[in-house]
Amino acid sequence: MFSAFRRAVREVTIFHHPSSPPSQKALEMLKSAVSGPYPPTKATTLPLDFRLEVVEAPPTPDQLTTIMSYVSPERTASTASIFLSSHPSTPSGSEAPQTASAIHDIGAKNPNVMKWPIVVDWTAGKASIGDIEGVKSMLETLRKQRDGEIPKDEKIDQPKGWFS
Numbered sequence: 748m749f750s751a752f753r754r755a756v757r758e759v760t761i762f763h764h765p766s767s768p769p770s771q772k773a774l775e776m777l778k779s780a781v782s783g784p785y786p787p788t789k790a791t792t793l794p795l796d797f798r799l800e801v802v803e804a805p806p807t808p809d810q811l812t813t814i815m816s817y818v819s820p821e822r823t824a825s826t827a828s829i830f831l832s833s834h835p836s837t838p839s840g841s842e843a844p845q846t847a848s849a850i851h852d853i854g855a856k857n858p859n860v861m862k863w864p865i866v867v868d869w870t871a872g873k874a875s876i877g878d879i880e881g882v883k884s885m886l887e888t889l890r891k892q893r894d895g896e897i898p899k900d901e902k903i904d905q906p907k908g909w910f911s
Contacts, residue, residue: 757797757889758869762806767863773875773882774801774864780886795889797868805854805861811847814867817874829876834859 761777764770779785781799784792806814811830818829827843830850837843837860844850854861862877868885875881891897 757871758800759797759885760800760802760867760869762802762804762863762865762867764858764861764863765803769877769879770864772879773866776879776882776886777866780889785886785890793893795886795893797870797889805851805858806865806867808847808851810867811850814865814874814876815847817867817872818876830854830862830865831860832862832877836860 759777761770761774763774777799779787780795781797783794784790785795786792805811815829827845827850831837831843831853836857838853844853864875864877864882866875866882866885868874871885871888873885873888875885888897
């Protein structure tokens with residue numbers, strides 16, 4: 748009867764830098780997926796159902812730590828290499844920041860050192876860092892779930908006892 752109250756709205760955040768072309772493209776893709784038909788080539792389809800948060804700053808140290816846990820194991824060479832770009836002003840070697848707090852601080856002072864965009868699906872525990880293809884993959888997964896091609900990963904409490 749009250750199962751609609753337990754339905755979680757998917758939370759997707761884009762940590763966006765306006766002067767980054769990949770970040771601009773990812774933001775446009777996310778906005779169009781939530782406001783218009785998805786995929787856009789099929790005008791009769793519905794938009795994807797998620798709440799989009801746009802943050803024009805690097806993630807906080809706590810968010811960076813959480814995002815690190817979402818990144819696939821094969822990409823976890825070093826914290827700095829995942830979040831920091833190859834921009835000439837990016838510290839390297841022994842000067843490269845290694846903690847989430849240090850990465851946040853350097854990204855807040857000089858946004859050019861960060862890989863943009865950082866897109867996080869907090870509900871599914873997925874992240875894409877500096878990669879448009881990763882954002883496309885997230886949107887495609889959401890489409891497949893919407894269309895019933897793969898099961899939704901919602902964890903809804905099921906009644907126990909007499910009602911099961």
